[in-house]
Amino acid sequence: MTRDQKFAVHHQSPNRMATRELNIIANGVTPREIIDRILEDGPIEESIHVLDLDDVVRKHRIWVEQMPQVKPFYAIKCHDDPIIIETLMKLGTGFDCASKGEIMKAIQLGVHPESIIFAQPAKSVESIAYAKAHGVNLMTFDGQHELDKISSHFPEASLVLRFRYDSDQVFVPLGRKFGCDPQTEAPDLLQHAKKLNLKVTGLSFHIGSGCDDANCYEKAIETARQIFDHAKLTGHNITLLDVGGGFPGAKGKPIDSYAERINSAIMKCFGDQDDMQFIAEPGRYYVASAVSIITNVIAKRVTTESNGKKVLFYYVNDGIFGSFYSAGHEQQIVYPVVQKQSNQKLTSWIWGPSCDPLDLIARDIFLPELDIGDFIVFENGGAYSLVLANRFNGFPLPKVKIFVSQDIWQSLHNPLKGSESK
Numbered sequence: 402m403t404r405d406q407k408f409a410v411h412h413q414s415p416n417r418m419a420t421r422e423l424n425i426i427a428n429g430v431t432p433r434e435i436i437d438r439i440l441e442d443g444p445i446e447e448s449i450h451v452l453d454l455d456d457v458v459r460k461h462r463i464w465v466e467q468m469p470q471v472k473p474f475y476a477i478k479c480h481d482d483p484i485i486i487e488t489l490m491k492l493g494t495g496f497d498c499a500s501k502g503e504i505m506k507a508i509q510l511g512v513h514p515e516s517i518i519f520a521q522p523a524k525s526v527e528s529i530a531y532a533k534a535h536g537v538n539l540m541t542f543d544g545q546h547e548l549d550k551i552s553s554h555f556p557e558a559s560l561v562l563r564f565r566y567d568s569d570q571v572f573v574p575l576g577r578k579f580g581c582d583p584q585t586e587a588p589d590l591l592q593h594a595k596k597l598n599l600k601v602t603g604l605s606f607h608i609g610s611g612c613d614d615a616n617c618y619e620k621a622i623e624t625a626r627q628i629f630d631h632a633k634l635t636g637h638n639i640t641l642l643d644v645g646g647g648f649p650g651a652k653g654k655p656i657d658s659y660a661e662r663i664n665s666a667i668m669k670c671f672g673d674q675d676d677m678q679f680i681a682e683p684g685r686y687y688v689a690s691a692v693s694i695i696t697n698v699i700a701k702r703v704t705t706e707s708n709g710k711k712v713l714f715y716y717v718n719d720g721i722f723g724s725f726y727s728a729g730h731e732q733q734i735v736y737p738v739v740q741k742q743s744n745q746k747l748t749s750w751i752w753g754p755s756c757d758p759l760d761l762i763a764r765d766i767f768l769p770e771l772d773i774g775d776f777i778v779f780e781n782g783g784a785y786s787l788v789l790a791n792r793f794n795g796f797p798l799p800k801v802k803i804f805v806s807q808d809i810w811q812s813l814h815n816p817l818k819g820s821e822s823k
């Protein structure tokens with residue numbers, strides 16, 4: 402990497418000590434070439450997250466092209482690396498924060514409080530007070546007790562009613578935990594807010610994370626219009642619709658059909674409302690494809706099932722207590738790629754390194770036979786991975802290597818070119 406510039410950068414959170422390094426590389430170097438160079442150095446103790454910042458920028462450009470009237474508020478919970486937040490801030494996105502900690506992080510990195518939605522319907526009093534003290538006025542609610550709490554601690558806030566609208570084609574359904582029923586609960590909540598003299602200015606929903614069902618957004622937006630009309634009758638002036646997250650983020654999973662449904666539903670349902678603003682809270686979309694996780698086989702075992710079938714067990718240096726929580730608990734799809742080529746593929750299981758029997762990344766997949774020290778690279782590993790990593794069983798956190806091309810780095814840091822905000 403002789404022509405590249407390399408910097409050590411430090412993670413801001415004291416409790417998470419992932420080591421990070423920023424590499425500004427020559428234009429035109431592909432992620433595959435970067436990974437190959439890293440593999441040439443041989444295995445190390447930690448897994449390595451290769452973060453391609455260009456990919457995040459590319460995703461933003463696609464979003465703006467596809468849904469110019471829907472401003473993305475990136476969901477920090479999905480991947481909270483400062484460089485992702487700073488990059489998206491420069492590109493002009495807003496941010497969805499779920500906690501005082503995320504608000505603090507965003508503000509410390511220079512995010513304007515008006516570019517934050519506190520999108521957590523169950524907030525602590527402390528976090529509400531923190532939001533108020535820092536000028537973060539926009540926040541969601543979905544129940545009467547939350548309204549009472551906000552009325553006591555931040556009555557001037559601009560409130561966004563989160564209603565429930567679930568897709569049944571998602572990795573992570575959210576509707577059981579959050580979102581009021583649009584028919585049976587929303588009217589009473591709007592009434593209660595009025596009684597407390599609170600301002601409800603927005604509506605939001607989240608159809609679930611990792612959604613394969615673009616049509617669902619359309620129906621949710623139709624439901625939003627019904628609540629909008631009801632809110633008007635109750636005396637609330639709704640000017641914001643937040644269509645949440647759920648958008649796919651893996652390579653080869655475009656958002657065209659999602660954009661098409663959302664754009665047309667907005668036109669159909671809110672085309673008569675000139676002062677309406679539209680936002681979304683994408684997390685996975687922005688970061689999933691930007692990260693490849695390089696693991697290596699640290700141990701191997703050949704087992705025989707009761708029917709006599711041979712199965713290869715590989716134990717790698719990262720697992721569900723590291724980067725793969727979502728693979729273990731939410732059946733999120735993993736995308737393992739190996740270097741070895743062979744026509745003979747064997748039934749294989751990939752285990753994490755800990756002693757926990759739940760620490761399983763993938764089962765019954767077909768791979769060429771691997772040896773100890775061989776690499777398994779997991780593509781599309783940026784969403785809900787590093788943010789969930791801990792040191793269970795004493796294993797180290799992954800190492801993060803960030804790559805950005807000279808041109809993209811220049812465009813982000815050259816004030817003459819400015820931001821790409823809409």
Ligand SMILES: Cc1ncc(COP(=O)(O)O)c(C=O)c1O
Binds near residue numbers: 479497
């Ligand atoms: C309130 C809220 N907004 C946004 C997101 C991000 O969703 P996604 O990563 O599916 O885009 C989540 C994820 O859980 C969420 O809970």
